[in-house]
Amino acid sequence: MPSVELRNICKHICRDVCLDIFDKEFLVLLGPNGAGKSTLLNVIAGLVDYEGSVFFDGEPVDSLPPSKREIGYLFQDLNLFPHLNVASNVAYSLRIQKWPWDAMEARVEELLHIMKIKHLSSRYPGHLSGGEKQRVALARALALAPQVLLLDEPLSSLDMQSAKYMRMELKQLQRQLGMTTVYVTHDMKEAREMADRIAVIESGRLEQVATPGEVFFSPMNKKVSDFIGAPNILDCTCCHSAGRGIAEVECGGLPIIVPDDGSKVRKIALLPRDIYISESKPPGPDVNRFKGIVSGIEVAPDMVRLEVEVGGNCLSVEMPHYIYQDMHLAVGKEVFLIFKLRNIKIYRGEESKKKNV
Amino acid sequence: MIWFKNFKPGWGIVPVVIFLGVWEFIARLNLIPGEIFFPPFSEVMREFYYLLASGVLGHNFLSSLVRVLIGFVAGSFAGLLVGTAMGWKDIVNKSLSPLVSLIYPIPALGWLPLLMLWLGIGEALPIAIIFICAFFPIAYNTATGIRAVDKNYIQVAKTLGASDVKILTSIIMPLALPNIFTGLRLESGMAWRVVIAAEMVAIPSGIGALMMKAESLMRMDIIVVCLIVLAVMCFIFEKFFASLEKKLTSHWR
Numbered sequence: 030m031p032s033v034e035l036r037n038i039c040k041h042i043c044r045d046v047c048l049d050i051f052d053k054e055f056l057v058l059l060g061p062n063g064a065g066k067s068t069l070l071n072v073i074a075g076l077v078d079y080e081g082s083v084f085f086d087g088e089p090v091d092s093l094p095p096s097k098r099e100i101g102y103l104f105q106d107l108n109l110f111p112h113l114n115v116a117s118n119v120a121y122s123l124r125i126q127k128w129p130w131d132a133m134e135a136r137v138e139e140l141l142h143i144m145k146i147k148h149l150s151s152r153y154p155g156h157l158s159g160g161e162k163q164r165v166a167l168a169r170a171l172a173l174a175p176q177v178l179l180l181d182e183p184l185s186s187l188d189m190q191s192a193k194y195m196r197m198e199l200k201q202l203q204r205q206l207g208m209t210t211v212y213v214t215h216d217m218k219e220a221r222e223m224a225d226r227i228a229v230i231e232s233g234r235l236e237q238v239a240t241p242g243e244v245f246f247s248p249m250n251k252k253v254s255d256f257i258g259a260p261n262i263l264d265c266t267c268c269h270s271a272g273r274g275i276a277e278v279e280c281g282g283l284p285i286i287v288p289d290d291g292s293k294v295r296k297i298a299l300l301p302r303d304i305y306i307s308e309s310k311p312p313g314p315d316v317n318r319f320k321g322i323v324s325g326i327e328v329a330p331d332m333v334r335l336e337v338e339v340g341g342n343c344l345s346v347e348m349p350h351y352i353y354q355d356m357h358l359a360v361g362k363e364v365f366l367i368f369k370l371r372n373i374k375i376y377r378g379e380e381s382k383k384k385n386v
Numbered sequence: 387m388i389w390f391k392n393f394k395p396g397w398g399i400v401p402v403v404i405f406l407g408v409w410e411f412i413a414r415l416n417l418i419p420g421e422i423f424f425p426p427f428s429e430v431m432r433e434f435y436y437l438l439a440s441g442v443l444g445h446n447f448l449s450s451l452v453r454v455l456i457g458f459v460a461g462s463f464a465g466l467l468v469g470t471a472m473g474w475k476d477i478v479n480k481s482l483s484p485l486v487s488l489i490y491p492i493p494a495l496g497w498l499p500l501l502m503l504w505l506g507i508g509e510a511l512p513i514a515i516i517f518i519c520a521f522f523p524i525a526y527n528t529a530t531g532i533r534a535v536d537k538n539y540i541q542v543a544k545t546l547g548a549s550d551v552k553i554l555t556s557i558i559m560p561l562a563l564p565n566i567f568t569g570l571r572l573e574s575g576m577a578w579r580v581v582i583a584a585e586m587v588a589i590p591s592g593i594g595a596l597m598m599k600a601e602s603l604m605r606m607d608i609i610v611v612c613l614i615v616l617a618v619m620c621f622i623f624e625k626f627f628a629s630l631e632k633k634l635t636s637h638w639r
Contacts, residue, residue: 074545076541076544076545094544095544095545096545096547096548096549097547100545101545102545104538104541104542106538108536108538108539108541108542110539110542110543110557110561111561111638111639112560112561112635112638121543121546121548121556122546122547122548124556125546125547125548125549125552126547153637153638154638155638155639169546170545172546173547
């Protein structure tokens, strides 16, 4: 499987984009709508004209049409051919390549088996559920065993539960087949779960290319930080196991309880929306509950953002307007913060090494 | 109104039978003087039998049928080719679209005087009119159908290795079939209407010509026989294309 290199790509919003995608890597292109993610995918596929160069394994492919680039492309809308049944959809590229009938039949059967859709082979796309369509489209994209797999928000039309299973299967399949994969999404959670590396793109420019942990716990700049939800990131100086699957970590003077898997916790992150605030001391055990002083209030159109001083740290907290209006918050007022155990994101990796491309 | 809810396609014969019954009854009442102006259905059927037995109807019907078939098949084929080129290639569309848009609204019979002078009165005349009648709507519908195909299907086919021609034959044309069939279905009936009108005005043989002869002899029964033949042929042609469309597209639509 080849590595993919993009050099000085200019197309629509994308300006001078340079990106290296390693062999067999699962790279996620992460960014808001209109950032240029799909454009980059189309450039790799050769579906649009562009300035700059694309290399597969060091060989330029700019003059090659999509059909000669050996790519598999899963589009956001899937676009299964409505007039062909599942088996014919999957076999489409094999027919184009004029595979012998026996080999084609065997390959289609194999793909339907891998994607667990053998029972659907004679159905038409109009009679399939969203998840089934997803599998058929993926089987069709994989039929010719492409060198590079391009996925454009393929799970956006699925419900949360189906998308979760599909993510796991997709990642497993990618490992199994060892394909260099580029996956486009605007969902940070999806990116964190699947990516070997994440390339954050904003307004046609790559802002950061790094591992999910590095992007989340060491955002390169404010744009990246804002996109991932501007988390509060706390460095952990001390970590010791408290038994029963939990550990206590010391973060900027705050003793915080986190899930324990035996490895050292280097940083923790808390999204502003995941911190709960209370005017009175909350009931329950005194765990992950801290007293703080409101040091700033910003009323934004969609929510209210507070700055709270807690044990030498300044944490951002967000809340909806209706909750803010029910409370009597003011700068200098004493409040209590609650960190929910499962909302604490943990970084256990090596010291982050930022990579600017 | 329970009977209405249970209405099945096979029941379509019932209103026809009632209509024929009422027709027979009113004609037999002799309200309009004599049977000349309003012959009962049974008289019409008797005449139908005589015309058939004598070969008059068969001869005229075959003349009309051959004209319709040649004109319609040639016009449809040419319309499909030009419509496909217009739908597929922007440059062809931009070049031909203004011309087609200008000529398309002209009723087929509007060409009759011009074609009579160009081609003279003969077999070529009705065939040419039916050709024009079929060509423009089918070209227009085909081009519209092809352009209406979602461009994303074409992108997908490209990534799967299909050439432009393969994309046209394996993706675009099958997906444009519903639109193409709409044109074929409507124009197949229209071809019969046009051939009858052309024969009435300018050609000495065919169902239309038979009607004109009957009119001069004040034979209402023969006129009605010809009208029934026309109605049945329009119906059969339209049904043929409707069922062909269903056969080719109903499994995925």
